[in-house]
Amino acid sequence: MDNDTQKSLITVNTDAASENPDSILNTEEFSIFYGDFEAVRKVSCSFFKHHVTAIIGPSGCGKSTLLRGMNRMNDLIPGCRADGKMIFDNANIYDRTIDVVQLRKRIGMVFQKPNVFPKSIFDNVCYGPRLHGIRKRSQLEEIVERSLNQAAIWDEVKDRLHTNAIGLSGGQQQRLCIARALAITPEIILMDEPTSALDPKSTTKIEDLIGELQKEYTIVIVTHNMQQAARISHFTVFMYEGDMIEFGKTQKLFTKPEKKETEDYITGRFG
Amino acid sequence: MSVHLNKEIHRLKELMTGLCTKVETSMTKALAAVLNHDKKLAAEIVANDREIDTLEIKIEEECLKILALHQPVAIDLRYVIACLKMNNELERIGDLSANIAKGIREIPNAKVISDVETSNLRLMMHEAQKMLKDSLDALFELDANLALEVCRNDDIVDDLNKKMHLEIAKCIKNKPENVEYYMRMLFISRNIERIADYTTNLSEDIIYMIDGDIIRHGKGADDKKTQTGGQDG
Numbered sequence: 001m002d003n004d005t006q007k008s009l010i011t012v013n014t015d016a017a018s019e020n021p022d023s024i025l026n027t028e029e030f031s032i033f034y035g036d037f038e039a040v041r042k043v044s045c046s047f048f049k050h051h052v053t054a055i056i057g058p059s060g061c062g063k064s065t066l067l068r069g070m071n072r073m074n075d076l077i078p079g080c081r082a083d084g085k086m087i088f089d090n091a092n093i094y095d096r097t098i099d100v101v102q103l104r105k106r107i108g109m110v111f112q113k114p115n116v117f118p119k120s121i122f123d124n125v126c127y128g129p130r131l132h133g134i135r136k137r138s139q140l141e142e143i144v145e146r147s148l149n150q151a152a153i154w155d156e157v158k159d160r161l162h163t164n165a166i167g168l169s170g171g172q173q174q175r176l177c178i179a180r181a182l183a184i185t186p187e188i189i190l191m192d193e194p195t196s197a198l199d200p201k202s203t204t205k206i207e208d209l210i211g212e213l214q215k216e217y218t219i220v221i222v223t224h225n226m227q228q229a230a231r232i233s234h235f236t237v238f239m240y241e242g243d244m245i246e247f248g249k250t251q252k253l254f255t256k257p258e259k260k261e262t263e264d265y266i267t268g269r270f271g
Numbered sequence: 272m273s274v275h276l277n278k279e280i281h282r283l284k285e286l287m288t289g290l291c292t293k294v295e296t297s298m299t300k301a302l303a304a305v306l307n308h309d310k311k312l313a314a315e316i317v318a319n320d321r322e323i324d325t326l327e328i329k330i331e332e333e334c335l336k337i338l339a340l341h342q343p344v345a346i347d348l349r350y351v352i353a354c355l356k357m358n359n360e361l362e363r364i365g366d367l368s369a370n371i372a373k374g375i376r377e378i379p380n381a382k383v384i385s386d387v388e389t390s391n392l393r394l395m396m397h398e399a400q401k402m403l404k405d406s407l408d409a410l411f412e413l414d415a416n417l418a419l420e421v422c423r424n425d426d427i428v429d430d431l432n433k434k435m436h437l438e439i440a441k442c443i444k445n446k447p448e449n450v451e452y453y454m455r456m457l458f459i460s461r462n463i464e465r466i467a468d469y470t471t472n473l474s475e476d477i478i479y480m481i482d483g484d485i486i487r488h489g490k491g492a493d494d495k496k497t498q499t500g501g502q503d504g
Contacts, residue, residue: 254345255349256349256484267346268276
């Protein structure tokens with residue numbers, strides 16, 4: 001696709017930008033390549049503080065790649081490189097001077113499948129803080145209680161903090177993973193299909209939790225479930241074949257999308 | 272679109288087509304009954320109004336089912352929401368047509384009709400009927416400009432209704448013995464004016480369905496009118 005076509009496909013809903021408070025993360029012509037393949041193509045977009053932004057699109061559209069690009073998780077993939085800018089706190093996170101460990105402390109991530117460590121619930125939550133040098137027991141206990149409370153799982157596990165986390169249900173494990181991400185007090189939480197492996201009840205709990213967390217954190221979530229995106233996000237990015245086709249307020253995007261491609265996708269007329 | 276949702280929307284479209292046809296027929300017959308003092312036709316309209324009521328409930332149930340089971344978005348959502356509202360407005364137009372028919376049945380003396388029926392009432396009927404026809408054309412042809420044109424024409428019917436009031440006041444003064452008949456004419460005029468109002472609402476829903484813009488209470492209407500070269504009115 002040439003540049004002009006690319007530009008014409010992108011619609012930024014000005015209503016969203018004008019009413020919106022501070023952006024916390026901005027992409028500027030941001031691209032990600034796997035070798036020669038451009039998986040994310042010149043995406044320019046803003047993610048707003050204390051808001052939930054959902055990234056939707058068909059499989060292989062680059063949404064997870066874009067999400068992982070927000071805290072440089074793609075660095076771990078051989079042959080993967082980024083182009084353009086991803087601006088966070090007035091700096092391009094891809095600058096050589098950026099400390100990736102510190103970056104991931106400020107931009108945390110929750111994955112599709114709950115990936116608890118085969119350790120106690122307490123140690124799972126403490127893993128990040130310990131990595132960042134916190135050793136004092138009372139401080140760690142405080143972090144564990146706060147994080148588990150914020151992740152809405154404290155009441156369920158407070159009496160068995162030192163049992164192995166593997167024994168928790170899938171939904172509890174995912175909330176523990178969220179607590180683990182919260183323990184290092186990130187500013188942004190990236191969620192890559194966090195409920196796709198969960199039953200409807202656990203999914204509801206995570207969705208409710210996201211609603212609570214956005215008061216203190218900025219959340220970017222990749223989801224295949226469009227109703228979930230519609231329910232929980234304030235803004236939605238629609239991606240297709242590496243391009244950002246449309247970005248705007250979720251309410252508008254799901255009732256009156258600007259682009260035909262978006263309408264075709266969300267109404268299931270795609271392809 | 273999923274096959275299931277596609278089938279449901281298709282069925283909803285069929286039901287809506289049926290309702291539109293019944294309501295338009297009812298209104299056309301009601302106006303014909305006024306002009307021809309046809310009490311038999313008037314009775315038929317009143318009897319047929321039940322069919323419209325039954326269909327309205329069926330359509331509402333269909334819309335609620337689609338919303339609950341399929342959670343439509345974008346154009347599908349707008350279509351179902353517009354149907355819910357249009358359904359209600361069409362049923363009201365059916366009621367008003369039946370009201371007009373009832374009004375004709377209760378006119379005591381058909382001979383005195385010639386005073387007012389040939390003037391503004393006839394014009395009102397023509398305009399209101401055209402508005403309904405155009406709005407239904409706009410619905411089936413997805414023509415937002417035509418729907419907007421209908422919204423603008425509501426003022427014409429409002430003006431004619433005001434003229435009818437003045438005209439009837441004059442008639443009552445001149446022939447007070449016919450006051451009951453004139454009051455019936457006023458009632459019919461008022462019902463036609465309300466049909467035009469509901470047709471305007473219908474057209475606003477059609478515009479929402481097509482463009483996603485809510486133009487009620489002047490919201491967004493000015494922009495729309497500018498786009499189509501129309502005037503405020």
